[in-house]
Amino acid sequence: MSVPAIAFETYQALVSEIHAAGLDPGRWQSVLATLSRAAGGICTHMFGYDRKVSTSNLSYDHGYAPEFTESFFAYYRTMNAWAPGFAAHPVGVTVASGKMISDDALKRTEFYADWVRPQENIIGGGGAILMKDHDRLYMIGGNIRAVDRERLEHRWLDLVSLCVPHIQQALAANRMLAGLRLDRHLLRQGCDTDGAAVFVVTKSRRVALTNPPAERLIASGEIAQVDAIGRLQLTDSRGDLALERLLCDAHGTASLLLADPEPGGAHYVCRAMPIGEDALQMLPPPHNWFADPPMTAIIVRRRNQEADPALRIARKLGITPSEAAVSLYLVDGLALRDIAEARGVSLHTVRNQIKSAMMKLTLRRQSDLILAVDRAGRAPEFEGQSPNRTPRAADCVPGTSVTGFGISAKNPAWRPKRECPGENRVQTRNSIG
Template identity: 35%
Template sequence: MTLAYSGALDPQGWDNFLVRLTSASGGVMTHMFGQDFESHTNFGLRSAGFGPEFVDDFTSYYCNLNVLAKGVLDFPISTPLSYEQVVEEDRLVRTEFYRDWLRPQEDCLGGGGVVLFKENRRVFVMGGNIRRKDIEKLQRPWLSLMAHLAPHLRQALEIARVLAGQELERWALRASSSAAAPGCLVVNAHRRIIFANNAGNAMLEAGTAIRRDLQRRIRFADWSVDRQFQDALVCWNTHPLRQPHTFLVPDGVGFVCRTARLEPDELDSSPLRTFLGSGEACFFLTLSQREQDANLPARLRTQFHLTRRETDVALHLADGRTLEEIAQLQDVSVHTARNQLKAAMAKMEVRRQTDLVRIITTMRHGD
């Protein structure tokens, strides 16, 4: 079980565990995969014993035709199930999934598995496929082994989920202007929510700043912010290297929302990789409460000898507003707003806008 728990720290550990399991089981083709049938997100297939071409075909196409995965949605967690219990053989053999994916692999009709995690229509499953000729010899011992491993595998997966949430929060805190843990969410290009930490789920449930619709897509309560977010998604799909975007989310208190494109392929050694869509570009959002400091404008003017206009521009920039938005708020041209910002940066002796934001964030925290 050491190899299984190593998967909680590094997803590559699951690969080593599955290779060992295939060998110890006498040739069962083992796998672990996740699927979200609402967002149509595939969390990837980790396997041992399958041909590489079949793994590629599953990830790119057959995962969405997997009637066995859909069938386990109706069964409880941690209960070992044979595939015949999930889908009757007569029905299974009539499917494209069987005809073009299971049968070509020496008719790997037998086997079974266990549900490790289930939430709404999202599942993580550990299982194994057994060739028809080996069903009588291998299936019963395999299901017994699944019953023994299930609690350990669930614990390892839960550890990975906790670590993934902590990793999101560490990233978010580094970019946040709030000392409190922000809400963190990962969504795909269609806005469907793939992952959320506890604070993010609480914000979704409250519905004052963000909410989820019936298709589990994120929506901002303020229509203008929702439009900004949609524009950002479109830009990122066209220009993947676009810089992170920040904007203010009004909800009575005021949240600062920061968004960035997140590439799953860059996270192969991270527990978070287990919970992101396979090969799919995702988008990382953080929502942190805007710091309220009535004395901050006066402190900025005194310390850096800023004018009132320069102070306002600097604070608006730190809140995530663009120059165009600042100009509109100040009722001046973008050219004037840019000159005021340049003047503020010169007095604060910084060359980059990020350094200006860092100074203001530090002053807000009283450091």
């Protein structure tokens, strides 16, 4: 007899848990525990599978004995009998374990004899592919004891079907937030990424994370490509060799001049910056499942792109470069006295520059200036804005809009907007976009 269908309240709580994990990747473990309980107490997991080397990388799991998780990593992940059949199915389609490999074929494997059967014969279950990245696939699945299979398997598969779209959205949110954290990390290291293509790669060149400009650069094939197993390749042969040497040196930092091989092609500057083990904290699941330090950020921009964030912000907001530079220190959380010391000017000068910037933007509070400068510092590709447009009131009022990496959301709160250059003073109700 099968278990009754999941209650709406349980499903609603589960969806809330999944979307919370979209904001905090540390909560994916809790998601798997909640899924396990909702399905009747089965074993659950999320993992990656590399089809080129037939290797599974388990990332999160719930319900498995620790010694079996350890043995999977140490040995059995290379012989996961379910994975090849699982990988043959389309993204988002729920698949029962018996459809990945027949029970009879599974029982003839070492994987079954030494790993599946000793765990109370967890032969049942199934799952779905969440996303594909070159030859790497990212999946969610569950295992069910043979004695519970008839009772729980349909419930589990139905639950996966309901949750997969929400899990995919949450993983996309993880990716967006990771990109924003990476941009800020690189900016604090003195590397402005505005308008630049950013690739985070392992020592073996496996691409762990890309931003939208990098994805467009790959699609164009101008100077960068990703090969069949997800490794970054530069079309400029000398630049590619230089990048190879650089990645072999975990502490290396360099800038390379690259050229599009097509006649009249653009020239690019490629900068490599090691980011070490910190990168793993910034990479979202599932991209961190195959990532190993040391990691390197590869920043590629057209040679004539402006790289000074203060100049860019000054141009966008209509303030002086000095006012923009001081405001950037505010965004980073520095006190006025520390800003004065860092810039080698008096505290009085810093205060006057902040007041001047606020007057030009018709702002009354430093918090509003911080928000306006922080938003202006983001790349135009991410904001959908022209670099030279006049700032609007939405840029100057905290809470009216949060955007980045192609995802946006608006605060539905009703409030009067402050007047900014180029706009009349109005009152309006923001709607959820």
